[in-house]
Amino acid sequence: MSDDQNNNNNNNNVKEIIKKQPVVDKNILNLLSSMNVDKNAAHAFWDTQPVPKIDAQVEKSGPIEVKTLDDVRKEPLTLPALFEWVVLDVNDQVQLNDVYTLLNENYVEDDDNMFRFDYSIPFLKWALQPPHYLKDWHIGVRVKESKKLVAFISAIPATINVDKTDSVKMVEINFLCVHKKLREKRLAPVLIKEITRRVNLQNIWQAAYTAGIVLPKPVASCRYYHRSLNPKKLVECKFSSLPPRVSMSLLIKLNRVEENTKCPGIRPLTKADVPSATRLLAKYLSQYSLAPSMSEEEVWHWLAPQKNVMDCYVVVDPKTGEVTDMCSFYTLPSSVIGNPKHKTLKAAFSFYNIATSVPLVDLMADALHLAKKGDFDVFNCLDIFENSKFIKEHKFQPGDGNLQYYLYNYATQTKDPSAMGLVLL
Numbered sequence: 001m002s003d004d005q006n007n008n009n010n011n012n013n014v015k016e017i018i019k020k021q022p023v024v025d026k027n028i029l030n031l032l033s034s035m036n037v038d039k040n041a042a043h044a045f046w047d048t049q050p051v052p053k054i055d056a057q058v059e060k061s062g063p064i065e066v067k068t069l070d071d072v073r074k075e076p077l078t079l080p081a082l083f084e085w086v087v088l089d090v091n092d093q094v095q096l097n098d099v100y101t102l103l104n105e106n107y108v109e110d111d112d113n114m115f116r117f118d119y120s121i122p123f124l125k126w127a128l129q130p131p132h133y134l135k136d137w138h139i140g141v142r143v144k145e146s147k148k149l150v151a152f153i154s155a156i157p158a159t160i161n162v163d164k165t166d167s168v169k170m171v172e173i174n175f176l177c178v179h180k181k182l183r184e185k186r187l188a189p190v191l192i193k194e195i196t197r198r199v200n201l202q203n204i205w206q207a208a209y210t211a212g213i214v215l216p217k218p219v220a221s222c223r224y225y226h227r228s229l230n231p232k233k234l235v236e237c238k239f240s241s242l243p244p245r246v247s248m249s250l251l252i253k254l255n256r257v258e259e260n261t262k263c264p265g266i267r268p269l270t271k272a273d274v275p276s277a278t279r280l281l282a283k284y285l286s287q288y289s290l291a292p293s294m295s296e297e298e299v300w301h302w303l304a305p306q307k308n309v310m311d312c313y314v315v316v317d318p319k320t321g322e323v324t325d326m327c328s329f330y331t332l333p334s335s336v337i338g339n340p341k342h343k344t345l346k347a348a349f350s351f352y353n354i355a356t357s358v359p360l361v362d363l364m365a366d367a368l369h370l371a372k373k374g375d376f377d378v379f380n381c382l383d384i385f386e387n388s389k390f391i392k393e394h395k396f397q398p399g400d401g402n403l404q405y406y407l408y409n410y411a412t413q414t415k416d417p418s419a420m421g422l423v424l425l
């Protein structure tokens, strides 16, 4: 049986189990509710954490609190008795599938609950296992009796340059998810505290994370932009609407991409390009106030082309062999909720784009052309990097989603989106 068939069977089994039995019984729900803290506080949890208050004016960059390993609790946070902590081994197909299913059914939705991110299994494996990842940082909560996975949170290591001067070893937190039936019971703070504890045990005290919601306190508030590649499908899914007095055929015409690539010799990144691509990235990212610093090993991990996960294309100077330009995007489909015709939207998310020998708009015209060729329905980007230089020209439309960037235990001045050089998956 292929991995895919295995996954499908597994998915079906899990779906059957969910249908047959409630996720947890009423007693557990009551127990969890009793863990509630002062609901009147603005941020009962975040107000206890080393993050700047929402109205704080940060004068000086740096850690908010300094602790040592002696200050770190040695045993896991306490969970209600019917739940247990587990470490998810994402090399194990069944456990990886459990994570996939939890996220596929419970992860981020748009405000109108019409779309839900559907991170694929290969994507999750890639996103959770960069160089020097720690298995211990892939944390789940299972119901003890049924072993059902009901919550997840992850951390991966990263070096982030802050304000162009400080190189900070930190983690990127991602895939925080609590099953829909266990929401608003203060389980998320327990997950956040537990991952913080495990990260602290490795002598790491800072983290970067993003969220759609506003918490204390964003480093930057960014906005999503969307470029239609398959306008008919996007309208049918109600992702976008037909503008007044515009026919479908006109909309299709308006959203055509270039028939051919514009950048001479543009081709997929290869391993041989990595030393040069790493230099190009380091130089490019040095102009941003918040940006990763990546080793060659990390560059290859994050940018190696992988079907339905990562697309990365480069232009190489034929004389020197140096990579002069790069465009990249990752594949993140969304489930279309309750649409009779379409089950999934295939979205490309802009990653790192650097133009030195060609105009940035030409490089991005190629990115759009290549995404269309790859059968993507939409190309998304944030207004970070220099993206605002091509957003208008390439007919991106503002979305209703915002994305806030945060740092844990590191105060720094609020930044414009254009000062941000970091993409979290």
Ligand SMILES: CC(C)(COP(=O)(O)OP(=O)(O)OC[C@H]1O[C@@H](n2cnc3c(N)ncnc32)[C@H](O)[C@@H]1OP(=O)(O)O)[C@@H](O)C(=O)NCCC(=O)NCCS
Binding pocket: 042, 043, 044, 045, 046, 047, 106, 107, 108, 109, 175, 176, 177, 178, 179, 182, 183, 184, 185, 186, 187, 188, 189, 210, 211, 212, 213, 215
């Ligand atoms: C995000 C999620 C885990 C929060 O769980 P919940 O059951 O809604 O909230 P809980 O009662 O457990 O906890 C509430 C606390 O978590 C905080 N919180 C909620 N979402 C958060 C987020 N994305 N990041 C950090 N903290 C968050 C709340 O601000 C609140 O703390 P406060 O009182 O200090 O403000 C849950 O809503 C979920 O799985 N949503 C779908 C996936 C998702 O959006 N994940 C986050 C991606 S950034």
